Amino acid sequence: xxxxxxxxxxxxxxxxxxxxxxxxxxxxxxxxxxxxxxxxxxxxxxxxxxxxxxxxxxxxxxxxxxxxxxxxxxxxxxxxxxxxxxxxxxxxxxxxxxxxxxxxxxxxxxxxxxxxxxxxxxxxxxxxxxxxxxxxxxxxxxxxxxxxxxxxxxxxxxxxxxxxxxxxxxxxxxxxxxxxxxxxxxxxxxxxxxxxxxxxxxxxxxxxxxxxxxxxxxxxxxxxxxxxxxxxxxxxxxxxxxxxxxxxxxxxxxxxxxxxxxxxxxxxxxxxxxxxxxxxxxxxxxxxxxxxxxxxxxxxxxxxxxxxxxxxxxxxxxxxxxxxxxxxxxxxxxxxxxxxxxxxxxxxxxxxxxxxxxxxxxxxxxxxxxxxxxxxxxxxxxxxxxxxxxxxxxxxxxxxxxxxxxxxxxxxxxxxxxxxxxxxxxxxxxxxxxxxxxxxxxxxxxxxxxxxxxxxxxxxxxxxxxxxxxxxxxxxxxxxxxxxxxxxxxxxxxxxxxxxxxxxxxxxxxxxxxxxxxxxxxxxxxxxxxxxxxxxxxxxxxxxxxxxxxxxxxxxxxxxxxxxxxxxxxxxxxxxxxxxxxxxxxxxxxxxxxxxxxxxxxxxxxxxxxx
Amino acid sequence: xxxxxxxxxxxxxxxxxxxxxxxxxxxxxxxxxxxxxxxxxxxxxxxxxxxxxxxxxxxxxxxxxxxxxxxxxxxxxxxxxxxxxxxxxxxxxxxxxxxxxxxxxxxxxxxxxxxxxxxx
Numbered sequence: 001x002x003x004x005x006x007x008x009x010x011x012x013x014x015x016x017x018x019x020x021x022x023x024x025x026x027x028x029x030x031x032x033x034x035x036x037x038x039x040x041x042x043x044x045x046x047x048x049x050x051x052x053x054x055x056x057x058x059x060x061x062x063x064x065x066x067x068x069x070x071x072x073x074x075x076x077x078x079x080x081x082x083x084x085x086x087x088x089x090x091x092x093x094x095x096x097x098x099x100x101x102x103x104x105x106x107x108x109x110x111x112x113x114x115x116x117x118x119x120x121x122x123x124x125x126x127x128x129x130x131x132x133x134x135x136x137x138x139x140x141x142x143x144x145x146x147x148x149x150x151x152x153x154x155x156x157x158x159x160x161x162x163x164x165x166x167x168x169x170x171x172x173x174x175x176x177x178x179x180x181x182x183x184x185x186x187x188x189x190x191x192x193x194x195x196x197x198x199x200x201x202x203x204x205x206x207x208x209x210x211x212x213x214x215x216x217x218x219x220x221x222x223x224x225x226x227x228x229x230x231x232x233x234x235x236x237x238x239x240x241x242x243x244x245x246x247x248x249x250x251x252x253x254x255x256x257x258x259x260x261x262x263x264x265x266x267x268x269x270x271x272x273x274x275x276x277x278x279x280x281x282x283x284x285x286x287x288x289x290x291x292x293x294x295x296x297x298x299x300x301x302x303x304x305x306x307x308x309x310x311x312x313x314x315x316x317x318x319x320x321x322x323x324x325x326x327x328x329x330x331x332x333x334x335x336x337x338x339x340x341x342x343x344x345x346x347x348x349x350x351x352x353x354x355x356x357x358x359x360x361x362x363x364x365x366x367x368x369x370x371x372x373x374x375x376x377x378x379x380x381x382x383x384x385x386x387x388x389x390x391x392x393x394x395x396x397x398x399x400x401x402x403x404x405x406x407x408x409x410x411x412x413x414x415x416x417x418x419x420x421x422x423x424x425x426x427x428x429x430x431x432x433x434x435x436x437x438x439x440x441x442x443x444x445x446x447x448x449x450x451x452x453x454x455x456x457x458x459x460x461x462x463x464x465x466x467x468x469x470x471x472x473x474x475x476x477x478x479x480x481x482x483x484x485x486x487x488x489x490x491x492x493x494x495x496x497x498x499x500x501x502x503x504x505x506x507x508x509x510x511x512x513x514x515x516x517x518x519x520x521x522x523x524x525x526x527x528x529x530x531x532x533x534x535x536x537x538x539x540x541x542x543x544x545x546x547x548x549x550x551x552x553x554x555x556x557x558x559x560x561x562x563x564x565x566x567x568x569x570x571x572x573x574x575x576x577x578x579x580x581x582x583x584x585x586x587x588x589x590x591x592x593x594x595x596x597x598x599x600x601x602x603x604x605x606x607x608x609x610x611x
Numbered sequence: 612x613x614x615x616x617x618x619x620x621x622x623x624x625x626x627x628x629x630x631x632x633x634x635x636x637x638x639x640x641x642x643x644x645x646x647x648x649x650x651x652x653x654x655x656x657x658x659x660x661x662x663x664x665x666x667x668x669x670x671x672x673x674x675x676x677x678x679x680x681x682x683x684x685x686x687x688x689x690x691x692x693x694x695x696x697x698x699x700x701x702x703x704x705x706x707x708x709x710x711x712x713x714x715x716x717x718x719x720x721x722x723x724x725x726x727x728x729x730x731x
Binding site for chain 1: 640643644645646687689690691694696697718719722723724725727
């Protein structure tokens with residue numbers, strides 16, 4: 001009789017399963033443990049995490065680490081993934097010529113065109129000739145500003161509209177003899193050039209600007225030539241969907257939508273090498289990759305964004321594995337298109353424009369030597385023999401097979417933080433397995449960038465929790481439209497906010513995005529990375545590459561814990577006639593601990609084979 | 612307006628015995644920026660929270676603001692009486708605090724997140 005532990009070091013969590021092996025060679029599972037992985041998977045930095053999970057699991061089993069007879073580590077051929085994202089386009093305003101934003105309450109409505117004039121010039125000196133747009137800095141109280149404007153209008157100055165720094169647009173507009181459009185909350189009002197022709201548009205409530213988001217509308221207001229009209233397209237594009245906007249015509253003013261040289265990717269296959277431009281988009285990149293299979297390595301064009309991204313990953317991996325740079329080969333790439341809000345360079349009201357970007361997940365195969373080094377170091381540290389207990393994908397399948405109601409032939413999708421892995425087991429055949437780039441971390445990166453969030457952990461929280469909108473001080477509406485009422489009033493800081501529904505209560509998200517927008521971004525990110533990779537995995541491992549030849553698919557790993565992904569996968573795969581379900585390892589652990597459990601099952605099998 | 616015609620919906624504002632009448636104007640400006648009407652109602656007292664609660668009780672929008680003894684409170688009819696939605700020490704910036712309270716009261720009505728930066 002002996003007590004052994006299976007330990008699975010993953011990209012983000014380290015899991016353990018403790019079992020007593022009976023005299024008949026069958027395992028009796030005693031306990032399990034989970035902790036965060038320390039360091040990059042496959043390095044000696046993992047050891048503190050492994051020791052912690054061993055302490056946790058042995059304590060739960062009522063034993064000491066020194067009571068253990070053997071520790072089995074996953075032979076990961078650790079696939080290490082990295083993610084990166086670069087924008088393909090950028091909007092630059094040279095000379096300030098545009099203000100476009102969504103203040104909560106602009107004043108008045110309609111469109112006004114005239115020359116920009118500072119409000120102090122309406123008080124003093126000769127009244128300006130012709131139609132004017134008045135610029136009101138914060139130091140002018142709304143009552144003072146309205147008084148000056150009313151007197152100027154009476155004196156015959158043709159005030160058409162205004163640009164206001166404070167949140168006073170409505171108040172000024174309401175105090176004039178007839179309301180005029182005012183764009184307010186323009187932070188850098190001092191950057192508005194004076195004496196220039198400008199147009200201000202405030203849309204009616206519930207609508208977006210029409211004239212200034214239409215190139216011909218701008219051309220009409222400013223009497224532009226056809227040639228000049230082609231230059232205002234980026235302006236019109238940037239103003240689409242906003243409630244209020246200002247366009248200022250400066251002599252040299254120009255908004256450029258600049259293409260950044262994104263570079264090209266070269267896929268070096270065993271049979272042929274193919275090159276694809278990053279700007280052609282994710283679909284083209286993935287198609288090219290499929291043609292170049294089986295893949296030996298990937299190179300990015302040097303001196304470009306993508307070249308930098310790929311070489312960065314290679315360098316990180318070379319540092320980690322202590323292998324020469326030239327021997328670090330990239331074995332898979334996942335490209336995803338996304339739209340990211342980027343602050344407009346040179347904007348006046350902190351404007352954002354939506355730019356296209358490409359995200360890449362890159363995966364590098366390392367070698368078995370690394371895990372052997374981890375095993376040796378661990379053994380020295382805890383004084384217990386440590387062995388590599390089988391290839392990760394195979395052990396994951398063995399672990400998944402402890403799920404009630406499952407049998408071979410079976411395929412698994414194992415999604416973690418760094419890579420999506422797959423394996424397929426048929427009776428009497430060796431296990432087919434594959435590791436693909438892109439998993440949970442890629443989803444988080446997409447959510448972070450598409451919502452323009454500053455922090456990675458906020459995006460991570462959005463990824464794993466459902467949303468709700470606080471509709472009153474006493475009730476919330478969940479994202480499925482269900483309403484939940486509370487006996488105790490909710491905190492004032494939650495009022496009218498989009499919140500995450502977590503085990504610890506409601507957590508407000510600090511963003512102006514609507515619930516629908518956040519939900520769409522979250523689900524699209526999962527679809528673009530996880531569902532797509534699930535299908536790619538199944539294509540790789542299914543006989544002859546046809547998904548229809550698979551029958552049963554079990555989801556293991558953190559992917560299976562996601563609150564919506566298993567259903568998304570099922571919807572996607574049901575047309576192929578496949579049963580997809582979340583594994584329930586040992587009938588109690590859900591989709592986690594499959595590899596750790598499988599290591600022990602594998603150990604028992606090998607002993608059986610040996611005897 | 613005849614007596615049986617219901618009052619127009621508005622945020623109700625109650626000033627404490629010694630509070631400056633001009634502060635009502637600042638509350639009104641805050642609500643106006645958000646597009647919600649408000650009305651001064653006669654209430655007696657020196658506790659901003661209690662004033663706000665009874666103002667909220669008489670408001671058809673169920674939202675009230677109370678200003679008294681250097682404090683400004685925003686209340687909602689369904690809240691427990693002693694638990695205002697927002698209560699701030701006005702300090703020497705009473706005018707700004709009142710404008711913000713007016714804005715917050717209006718935001719409670721229209722369902723927009725509140726300003727809570729100057730919270731105690």
